[in-house]
Amino acid sequence: MILLDGKATAAAIRSELKDKVAAQEARGIRTPGLAVILVGEDPASQVYVRNKEKACENVGIRSLAYRLPADSTQDAVEGLIRELNARDDVDGILLQLPLPKGLDSQACLDLIAPDKDVDGFHPVNMGRLALGLPGFAPCTPAGVIELLRRHNVTTSGKRAVVIGRSNIVGKPMAMMLWGYGDFANATVTVCHSRTPELAKLCAEADILVAAIGRPHFVTADMVKDGAVVVDVGINRTDDGLVGDCDFAAIKDKVSAITPVPGGVGPMTIAMLLVNTVKACENHLGLAN
Numbered sequence: 253m254i255l256l257d258g259k260a261t262a263a264a265i266r267s268e269l270k271d272k273v274a275a276q277e278a279r280g281i282r283t284p285g286l287a288v289i290l291v292g293e294d295p296a297s298q299v300y301v302r303n304k305e306k307a308c309e310n311v312g313i314r315s316l317a318y319r320l321p322a323d324s325t326q327d328a329v330e331g332l333i334r335e336l337n338a339r340d341d342v343d344g345i346l347l348q349l350p351l352p353k354g355l356d357s358q359a360c361l362d363l364i365a366p367d368k369d370v371d372g373f374h375p376v377n378m379g380r381l382a383l384g385l386p387g388f389a390p391c392t393p394a395g396v397i398e399l400l401r402r403h404n405v406t407t408s409g410k411r412a413v414v415i416g417r418s419n420i421v422g423k424p425m426a427m428m429l430w431g432y433g434d435f436a437n438a439t440v441t442v443c444h445s446r447t448p449e450l451a452k453l454c455a456e457a458d459i460l461v462a463a464i465g466r467p468h469f470v471t472a473d474m475v476k477d478g479a480v481v482v483d484v485g486i487n488r489t490d491d492g493l494v495g496d497c498d499f500a501a502i503k504d505k506v507s508a509i510t511p512v513p514g515g516v517g518p519m520t521i522a523m524l525l526v527n528t529v530k531a532c533e534n535h536l537g538l539a540n
């Protein structure tokens with residue numbers, strides 16, 4: 253069994269980015285800038301935002317944090333986004349989700365300039381992904397693809413099953429497994445809460461991606477012998493942070509599996525940094 257080590261892979265990506273940013277800086281090219289907007293005091297979001305700031309610092313990306321009160325108006329959040337859209341020193345804008353109740357997150361995301369949308373959530377970038385055009389892909393599925401690629405997991409011609417159809421993970425994940433650049437080329441099925449015989453379908457998967465948000469949802473009977481299992485779940489339970497898969501029960505059946513923590517999570521942040529460096533290169537007219 254191969255452990256798909258997201259923590260180590262993310263560290264390797266950060267180190268590559270760090271060298272790239274340092275080399276550009278040495279040539280007098282300005283460093284990439286990422287603006288992170290956090291509205292409210294959700295404790296998990298605060299931890300994520302702090303981790304993103306640390307990751308930026310680690311690779312030499314300037315991070316600008318904007319912390320707005322939980323009772324901010326829609327106009328206040330939109331005003332900040334417009335201001336950041338107009339700033340030449342801001343290459344990427346990340347609006348930490350979820351927003352406090354009463355705020356319209358889609359309206360905010362729609363306002364982020366697509367060339368600064370390093371989360372890949374803007375309809376233009378989702379559309380570009382669907383069409384196979386260059387743009388920004390959402391960081392979590394992009395991180396999964398990169399993790400598979402760097403571990404030489406064969407996806408071409410394989411049967412992939414994605415559990416979950418969210419706009420930020422399941423949907424873009426399925427599109428990327430169909431084909432992403434010259435990678436993937438899998439045959440993809442997306443299942444969800446109303447899929448009949450979900451367990452049976454999953455058990456046919458060569459590659460199984462779990463993005464449901466329910467601890468230990470994927471049990472041993474749902475996993476084919478020798479399958480590659482990617483666990484996107486981040487569930488905070490009394491037993492600590494657990495994924496969507498019953499890792500202990502399936503680890504001996506699989507050919508490869510991601511741990512939680514230390515799997516997809518760190519890759520998500522690494523891809524945010526990749527997208528930010530790419531946004532900066534695009535803004536400066538450098539090839540990437």
Ligand SMILES: Nc1nc(=O)c2c([nH]1)NC[C@@H]1CN(c3ccc(C(=O)N[C@@H](CCC(=O)O)C(=O)O)cc3)C=[N+]21
Binds near residue numbers: 349520
């Ligand atoms: N605009 C926006 N973009 C996001 O990308 C975004 C978001 N909003 N809202 C919340 C989710 C969640 N997310 C995670 C990123 C890293 C870890 C991560 O690194 N997890 C560590 C554990 C960290 C811990 O202990 O909590 C791991 O899995 O090893 C987890 C979750 C990004 N999100």
